[in-house]
Amino acid sequence: MIDKQVAGLSEAVTGIAPGSTVLVSGFGDAGTPIELVEALVGGPGELTIVANNAGFGERGIAALIRERQVRKVICSFPRSPEQYWFERRYLNDEIELELLPQGTLSERIRAAGAGIGAFYTPTAAGTLLAEGKEQREIGGRTQVLEYALGAEVALIKGDQADRWGNLTYRKSARNYAPTMAMAAQRTIAQVREVVPLGQLDPEAIVTPGIFVDRVVVV
Amino acid sequence: MTAGSPPPAFLSRQQIAALVARDIPDGACVNLGIGMPTRVARYLDVSRDIVLHSENGILGMGPPPPDGEEDADLVDAGKAPVTLVAGGAYVSHSDSFAIVRGGHLDIAILGAYQVSQAGDIANWSLGGAGIPAVGGAMDLTIGARQTWVMLTLEGTADRKKLVGACGYPLTASGAVDRIYTDLGVLVPANPGFAVIELPAGIEVADLQPFSEVPVTLAEELIRA
Numbered sequence: 001m002i003d004k005q006v007a008g009l010s011e012a013v014t015g016i017a018p019g020s021t022v023l024v025s026g027f028g029d030a031g032t033p034i035e036l037v038e039a040l041v042g043g044p045g046e047l048t049i050v051a052n053n054a055g056f057g058e059r060g061i062a063a064l065i066r067e068r069q070v071r072k073v074i075c076s077f078p079r080s081p082e083q084y085w086f087e088r089r090y091l092n093d094e095i096e097l098e099l100l101p102q103g104t105l106s107e108r109i110r111a112a113g114a115g116i117g118a119f120y121t122p123t124a125a126g127t128l129l130a131e132g133k134e135q136r137e138i139g140g141r142t143q144v145l146e147y148a149l150g151a152e153v154a155l156i157k158g159d160q161a162d163r164w165g166n167l168t169y170r171k172s173a174r175n176y177a178p179t180m181a182m183a184a185q186r187t188i189a190q191v192r193e194v195v196p197l198g199q200l201d202p203e204a205i206v207t208p209g210i211f212v213d214r215v216v217v218v
Numbered sequence: 219m220t221a222g223s224p225p226p227a228f229l230s231r232q233q234i235a236a237l238v239a240r241d242i243p244d245g246a247c248v249n250l251g252i253g254m255p256t257r258v259a260r261y262l263d264v265s266r267d268i269v270l271h272s273e274n275g276i277l278g279m280g281p282p283p284p285d286g287e288e289d290a291d292l293v294d295a296g297k298a299p300v301t302l303v304a305g306g307a308y309v310s311h312s313d314s315f316a317i318v319r320g321g322h323l324d325i326a327i328l329g330a331y332q333v334s335q336a337g338d339i340a341n342w343s344l345g346g347a348g349i350p351a352v353g354g355a356m357d358l359t360i361g362a363r364q365t366w367v368m369l370t371l372e373g374t375a376d377r378k379k380l381v382g383a384c385g386y387p388l389t390a391s392g393a394v395d396r397i398y399t400d401l402g403v404l405v406p407a408n409p410g411f412a413v414i415e416l417p418a419g420i421e422v423a424d425l426q427p428f429s430e431v432p433v434t435l436a437e438e439l440i441r442a
Contacts, residue, residue, distance in 0.1 A: 027274040027311070028297030030290060052311075079351035087349055099350050102273060103315030103357035110312040122360045123319060127388045128343070129352065141360075171308060173291040175274050178310040206310070 004165040004215045005194050009039040012188050012216040013155075018044040021151040023109060023180040024051040024061060031173030033157040033190045034060045035218045045069040050109070050151060052102065052176065054078035054086035065089055072096040074149070076105050101129060104146055106179055112150030113182025113211075120145055154184030158207065161191040165209030166200050174206065181211040190218040226424040228372040228400040229417055236261040237415075238327060238368060238398050242268055249273065249318070249358055251328035252296045254368040258327060269305075271323055273354040275314040278306025295354070318354065319361040326362035328355060330369050330394075332384045335431045337394040337406035339367060340386035352389075359390035366396045371428040380404070380411055380429035401425050405436065412436035 006012050013036060016022070022040075026032025037060040040047075047070050054073045055062030064070050065085045073095060078086050089095040100108070101123045111119055120143035124130045134145040156177035158167035167189055169177060181187045189212055229237075231254060239261035242248055247269040250256050259281065262268050270279040273295045280301035283289070288299035302308075309317070317323060330341040339359055342352045359365050369379055380397075396414075397404045401424055403415040410432035413422050416439075425433045 028293055030274070030293045030297070077351040077353045079349040083349075090349060097350070099352060101352055101356040102354040103319050103361075106312040106315050107319075121319065123357045125360070126391045127356065129356065169308070171289065171291040171302070172272070172274050172276050172293055174308050174310055175314075176311045179312040 002209070003163045004209065004212060005161075005163055006214050006216050009035055009216060009218070012036060012190070012214050013039045013043070016040065016044050016153050019046040020044060020153050021048040021050060023151045023154040023176075023184055024049060025154070025156040025175060025177040025180050026060075027052050027172065027175040029056065031157050031169070031175050031177060032060055033155045036155040036188060036190050036216070037061055038063055040064060040069070041067055043069070046071045048072040048074065050074045050105075050149065052076055052105070053080070054083050056082040062086070065095065068094070070095060072098065074098040074100065074105070076100055076102040099129065105149075106176065108146055108149035109176070109183045110179045112148035113179065116148055118145055118147045149183070151184045152186065154180040154187040156180055156187065156189045158189050158191045160200060161189060161194050161212075161215040162197045162200050162209070163194065163215075164197060165189070165212030165215055166205045167191065167207040167209075167212060168200060168204050169206050178207050181207045186213045187211055188214045188216070190216050193217060226401060226420050227417075228370070230400070231257060231370065234368055234370070234398050234400055237403065238366065239263065242266070242325065244268070246324040247271055247277070247322065248325045248327065249323055249362065251326070251355070251358070253329045255327040255329060256296070271314070271317060272300070273314055273318065273358075275309045275311050276300070276302065276306065277309065277317075278303045280306070315354070315357055318357045321361060321363060323358070323362040325364045325366055326358040327366045327368060328358065330367045330379065331386050332379050332381050333367055333369070333394050333397055333406065334381050334384050335406050335410050336408045337392045338384050339365070339389045339394050340384040341389050343387040345387060355389050359393040364395045365393045366398060367394050368398045370400045371425070372400055375427045378428055378430050380431070380433070382431045401428070404433065407434070407436075410434060414439055
């Protein structure tokens with residue numbers, strides 16, 4: 001019997017080892033699994049966090065950075081007034097940053113989920129963000145070699161789930177979640193509700209449960 | 219501009235946005251970058267179907283909702299609340315960038331620190347210390363069928379934005395098709411820039427103080 005639902009947040013994040021790479025969905029606060037991320041506070045350290053941004057205010061990823069549990073952030077836009085915890089740790093050389101163009105970040109994660117080892121993209125060709133990376137002429141354009149970016153854990157936020165882990169999403173809260181769900185050894189989803197198996201319209205399921213390991217209602 | 223003559227009448231940011239909106243054709247799929255380009259949405263011709271793409275996974279992004287009707291799950295690339303128009307749809311982030319990188323956008327409209335006569339654009343970094351950040355700009359500039367830049371020239375004679383070669387870190391090479399400014403519309407002409415539209419009362423010579431390289435009148439103007 002497949003039942004991926006767990007009772008609470010601490011059970012949802014159990015077994016995440018120090019040094020893990022953690023994919024965190026969300027764009028701004030939309031679709032960010034704040035409760036799952038904050039369930040890690042006081043827990044494993046030396047984490048590499050992969051997300052669009054580097055945490056806002058005191059919440060989510062920012063809380064982990066504040067508590068010194070993050071050694072590296074891989075993201076696209078870590079600069080804004082609210083990302084002050086990242087700024088403080090970064091300017092103090094306490095945290096490492098790998099900056100990626102937003103599309104490259106997404107496609108590296110997708111490639112990992114899809115079993116693609118590496119790919120070429122025209123994005124960033126001839127710029128600082130291609131320095132140190134192989135570039136090659138393909139189809140008349142200079143393209144940059146990028147490698148798959150997989151992870152031990154993905155923390156994502158969906159709207160509805162069932163016990164097979166099938167997920168729907170809500171509006172632009174979807175963003176990175178379907179891609180990150182594919183690319184982690186263990187995908188943990190927080191959702192608004194879990195419904196009986198068969199109640200989700202198959203046409204509405206965006207992430208099939210095959211990609212999901214644990215589901216918790218928040 | 220002759221010595222002692224009054225300064226040209228620079229267009230306002232709103233007027234630049236209206237010029238851009240005027241030129242977006244019916245049926246176009248468009249991404250509006252953060253900053254000046256977001257203003258364009260307010261001036262779009264409502265009789266045209268224009269599909270606004272937002273990099274976080276929205277097609278058919280609509281205007282901000284009335285106060286009190288914000289939905290925290292429906293935001294634009296700047297994290298501000300928006301709505302969805304009839305015909306809109308949501309996609310995953312990687313599908314959103316497949317749209318961007320795969321050449322499906324008709325126009326990407328962005329701001330810039332500098333644009334070169336070869337159409338290079340620098341708009342993500344001023345170099346130096348501080349937190350680096352890039353977002354979707356590099357993908358948009360190489361992926362969209364056309365890249366239009368919006369920028370203001372007023373006050374920039376000492377730190378020119380129209381350059382021979384960009385001094386700031388590049389976002390993309392050779393990407394810019396059109397530049398909408400407060401003194402008219404130009405295209406990179408390598409060498410130099412060519413003006414394709416002048417607002418009333420502006421002459422080509424009025425733009426030269428703001429460019430490192432020659433600015434000339436294009437043979438064909440989009441508006442006489």
